[in-house]
């Protein structure tokens with residue numbers, strides 16, 4: 277970058293710039309950035325301001341190999357997350373390193389659809405991050421391992437199909453410039469893991485893949501855990517991440533969650549705003565992921581346990597008790613999913629319907 281930029285300068289200007297850069301590169305950059313002394317510098321180089329600014333930015337980034345404040349060229353990388361809607365309301369994700377085309381999949385429960393996208397976009401699938409063992413998150417792992425034998429399948433629970441590498445709390449994984457920190461969040465299942473992901477030399481906000489632990493506007497059911505655990509997961513583990521972290525959850529259940537949030541906090545304007553936005557997204561058939569942690573603190577009642585309105589709704593003061601009552605009320609609020617007719621349940625138990633499990637997914641899937 278640096279050589280290319282310098283070659284575009286007339287030789288006299290190149291000399292002047294190199295001199296300035298080799299002596300005081302910060303000063304050279306500030307000179308252009310602040311416009312102080314700009315006229316003198318631009319005249320000396322025989323260039324107009326914008327051209328000079330651009331070249332200096334290129335040169336500074338190239339020389340220092342790091343972000344220069346205010347320098348647009350420092351955005352050398354952009355972490356790309358592809359959101360893929362699957363099944364009834366699930367999401368699977370692809371985290372893509374743009375330069376190498378390496379990709380990580382999160383909860384790829386429809387493996388052939390994932391592989392189609394991987395092929396179409398010329399990607400190399402290197403790893404699978406599994407948030408928990410429920411089939412609507414982990415059912416694709418074995419098929420993917422069969423198709424991509426070098427594939428690493430990460431997760432925290434032995435019940436996860438196709439698991440190759442069991443991970444533990446705070447363990448860090450690295451895939452070229454993509455970094456993953458495993459955050460153990462047992463409660464929805466006893467082996468839930470969230471994944472905090474960021475990319476080196478990238479100015480984009482980091483991301484957290486929360487599976488069925490934190491949703492937009494809500495949280496997962498406590499199927500194998502307690503209110504104490506979910507309280508810890510949300511207020512200690514997830515809440516300690518940077519506020520700008522993007523939240524990618526396992527299901528599109530935002531509208532349902534926000535309707536409940538509005539019941540809890542009828543006066544909360546942020547809930548109302550978010551609910552009307554989510555409805556508009558739904559009308560356009562667009563996902564509501566990602567949100568940011570900062571936004572979740574504004575409207576998600578499970579992250580607002582000390583708010584007066586939330587305490588009033590639950591008639592509790594102690595945060596863990598508030599959490600417990602909130603989840604109980606939400607369980608009642610969400611209508612139970614339609615069950616299969618008894619004959620179909622019987623056939624399922626005998627294994628007669630296993631091959632058409634996809635079609636039965638809404639009724640038999642594990643509850644989020």
Ligand SMILES: [Zn+2]
Pocket residue numbers: 408410464488642643644
């Ligand atoms: Zn689940």
